[in-house]
Amino acid sequence: MVAASLSTPPVAAARSGWTTALLAAAPGATGADALAATRRRAAEALQAIPLPSRRDEAWRFTDVSALTALSPSLLEASAAEMPAAADGSLRLVLDGQGDPLEGLALPEGIEPISGEALEELLGQVLTATGSDQLWPVLLNGAIASRVLALRVSGTIAPTLELVSETGTAAGVLPLRLLLVLEPEASVEVLQVHRSAGANLTSVVLEARLGEGATLRHGLLAPGHDAGCLLATLAVEQATGSTFRSVSAHGGWALGRLEPRLVQREGAALSGLKALQLADGRQISDTHSQMVFAGPDGRLEQLHKAVADGQGRSVFNGAVQVPRAAQRTDAAQLSRNLLLSDRARIDTKPELEIVADDVRCAHGATVSRLQLDELFYLQSRGIAADQAARLLLRGFCEEVLQELPAAARPWQPLASLLGEGRP
């Protein structure tokens, strides 16, 4: 890495300096907004701990130097071009500053949460999922001055599309989201986070699902070689609820997704389907955590990763089944495609099972493109490189096809592979 300044300060000092500089650029604790108290607490906690480093187990394979190479400032919103929203999608554009609800009519069954209710709810799910002290969450908490908080009741027809586009602007975009699903409520939510330059998208979503509620969640995040993404997804589920998430991220210098789920009393369904890609010198990371705090819970998790070039893919899938979680049924599969000798894939299930009457299946495979599949395509006149692309696409589509239909205009595969970018 080429240092921009002539005098190179010691690394540790430079890193904490990055946080300090960013905090100085943030609105601080003085604002009158709903997040002022959160900002103060988070800023204090953030300054008390060092930047994540390879000495931390949770960051062992994930180097954050791409992050600290970014400008430690808040991102100025830039007008970005976006594809038209799909039919049946209600798009909210998040720029960290304006009100995404302005001029919009929310469908019946969705209403903003504010005032005391918001103060009481905010951060609860982070605490319940043990996410409140995670570095990316503290970072977000210390600088975010806006939160999009929505309460959902009944069945919502349109897909809520929550979109951010950092474009080529420099700096950090903090996004804070809160969803509360009343019992039996049902909604589909798609997050789209795009970047085209050296910036950080920091997003924290808290979702609380009441009894029998259903949240279909999608996250599509095509990044940029110099850009970073830190996304946390904290979900608390009551009994009988269903949470299904389909996520795809790739193309970031550092892209890290942390889904943290808790089934408060068990007896709920959690689904996590994910695809991540790393090419060039990119890092794609997912640290997921599933906690069954009661019996009869279910998890279906498929994590797929592709590493090419000198890319690095990291997956850590924690599943906690304490004594109270009898008859838990959890399945976790990690499937990885290694496309180059210099790419690296680290995948690790982390099962802590105390209950005795449970089914926990897990497996991990790392493979190259299958020679027989390539040959079959070639024997039909398809050139080797095109055949490889078809196979790669096939590998990815298994997950991408499951994204909410609202993701289609964003061309998930092409954007993740960096095709068609200027």
Next chain:
Amino acid sequence: MIRPDAPVLLEIRDLQARVEDQPILKGVSLTIRAGEIHAVMGRNGSGKSTLSKVLAGHPAYTVTGGSVHYRGEDLLALEPEQRARLGLFLGFQYPVEIPGVSNLEFLRVATNARRSGKGEEELDTFAFEDLVKERLQVVQMDPAFLERSVNEGFSGGEKKRNEILQMALLDPLVAVLDETDSGLDIDALRIVAGGVNHLAGPDNATLLITHYQRLLDVITPDYVHVMAAGRILRTGGKELALELEERGYDWVDAELAATERAPAEVV
């Protein structure tokens, strides 16, 4: 149809090949002219599929001797996809499943690759759908199979029909069909054989690898070859297949022993 003056499409001379360090083909010679149907029979493990894969250019096999000419051109110098574009088709004994790749798209890309090899224009998605619907009838296949991933979850017989569908779309000059009849029920066998007969013409040729007379009852071969230990041990007309059906392969051992004692003799 045997026409001595028909152009030679495929000329295999003393072909030898190995996989890793193990020699498998030990001198195969075979000439195929336009309009001909050849059948290759032989015990399990005698090298029939190896021959077909070497012809198609499978990277696991190394050619260690001999030559193959396709319409006068050195076939072995070509990449597998070039061979296919020039009209060589291999129907796989074990068609490969490709999860996530739609059959329809695969067929379209393959068809267009072959069309460009023939110097024809590529078909757009609409034109291709018309073509594929028409060709589906050759194998009486349900259009629903187009929507699925290539061969994924197809039954054995469905995979074989999908192979013939590909053959019908790719319009090959030389089709090598490796046990396309095995795993087929009686109706499917009739359909597949009907498809092969329908596609066979005076300008192309077919090499059928099979174990069973029942296929040759429907597709009449001009030549029947018996492979043993990586060589063609005997060649005859369609009556050779009937003889095999009756006598089995016991005579092969004696004949093999004889050729091994006299290696100079050309078989």
